[in-house]
Amino acid sequence: MNQLHAILPEIETPLLKAIRNEILSEGPMPVSRYMGLCLGHPRHGYYVTRDPLGAEGDFTTAPEISQMFGELLGLWAVAMWQQMGAPSAFRLVELGPGRGTLMADALRAARLLPAFISAAQVHMVETSPVLRKAQRRALKNCGVEVSWHDRMEDLPDGPAIVLANEFFDALPVDQYVHTADGWHEKRVGLDADGMLVFGLDAAPSPLAAAFSAHLPPPAEGAVLERMDAGPARALSSRLVAQGGAALIIDYGHGGGYGDTLQALHNHSFVSPLANPGMVDLTAHVDFALLARIGAATGLSPYGLLGQGEFLIRLGLGQRTQALMKGKSEAEQMAIAAAATRLAGTEREHMGKLFKVLALVHPSLGAPPAFDSSERIPA
Known part of the structure; x- marks a missing residue:
């Protein structure tokens, strides 16, 4: 294995010992294996051992910035349910639901239509025991039956509306580097x-040559990432067979080359190889791959919209003004600042970096907030 660079971990974490032993026993591991262990090891994985969100965690997601985010997604779900013919029973699913804040806000907004609440059966796909506890607290009095699942494949049958905010960026990725004699897989090993x-x-x-067949010829040193496509295929197959739609919001791109693997600790970037199990690892989502998987399965993909444009179409401006009424000047400034952070276009905002993709059953037409012209061709 040709070494690229080594990183000295700040501390000898329990997971580092396990990773080192596996490498010594089986050889250098794919980046996806390393990422999967760091995030999901049953004893020492990042998401297994902590609540990573908020000021005391490592990062902040849109639902934690403002209640408006979840409320607007709740109204989107209501409109999507109506477009589906208002089935008397359906699954309202969230993938990777954090602390449950998004779902709690969405259900509160959706109470404007009691029939939606009566029909909804909430299902949370979450592997973290720490976050499951937070979700149970957030949804304790939501007025809707809530169930938890480790995998999407464990969801009960029936039409579904699926919300996935910052879920796909945490899926493990494989990486390949282009050299003079072709693509070579990047692995994690040990130095002397x-x-x-x-x-x-x-x-x-x-494999990499097949993965890159739809892309322009790569330059030497180009990095190709390939995320775990299993969850996207499972989601698409389910929606095609049983009906419904998925709304995917994440930071990502429309396909191409680049090394986007990154690690966050205390809201700052650190090396992905430092302190395994104690830092968050993510990679930018390949939305083009998600759209291709959806289309190949039989769904209709729509997008990509920037998060800012999407929220504005859903009524972010009007909701911001409504929340400001009767508030103090300081509270109004905080509400306006949160809306700007969600939808603004500056580098520190989420409006352009985060993208929105909808995957819908072909019988349903363009989903709420999308135009028919925004359907992504197969």
């Missing part, structure tokens, strides 16, 4: 001192 190190497989990878 036992430190974690990125390196390249000596033999070219035929």
Whole structure:
């Protein structure tokens, strides 16, 4: 394995010991394996051992910034349910639901239409025991039956509306680097001192050549990422067979080359190889891949919209003004600042970096907030 660079971990974490032992036993591991262990190891994984959200965590998501985000997604779900013919029973699903804030806000807004609440059966797909406890607290008095599942495949049958905010960015990715003799898989190994190190497989990878067939010819040194496509295929297959729609919001791109693997700790970027199990690892979502999977399965993909444009179409401006009524000047400024952070276009805002993709059953037409012209061709 050709080494790229080594990182000295700040501390000897329990997960680092387990990773080192696996590498010594089985050889350098794919980036996806390393990422999966860091996030989901049953004893030492990042999401298994902590609540990563908020000022005391490592990052903040849109639902934690303002109640308006979840409320507007709740109204989107109501409009989507009506477009589905208002079925008397359906599954309202959230993938990777954080603290449950988004769902709690969405259900509160959706109470404007009692028939929606009566028909909804809420299902949360969450593997973290710490976050499940937070979700139970948030939804304790939501007035709707709530169930939890480890996997999407465990969801009960029936039409579904699926919300996925910052879910796909946490899925493990494989990485490949283009050299003079083709694509080589990037792996995590050990250097002579036992430190974690990125390196390249000596033999070219035929898989990467297939993954990049739809892209322009790569330059030497180009990095190709391939996220775990299993959840997207499971989601698409379910919606095609049983009806419904999915709304996917995440930071990402429309396809291409680039190394987007990143690690966050205390709201700052750190090395992905430092302190495994104690920092958040993510990669930018390949929305083009999600759209291709949806279209190949039989769904109609719509997008990509920037998060800001999407929220504005749903009525963010009007909701901001309504929340400001009767508030103090300081409270009004805080509400306006939250709306700007959600929808603004500056680098520190989420309005352009975060993208929105809708996958809908082909019988339903364009989903709420999307135009028919925004359907992504297969």
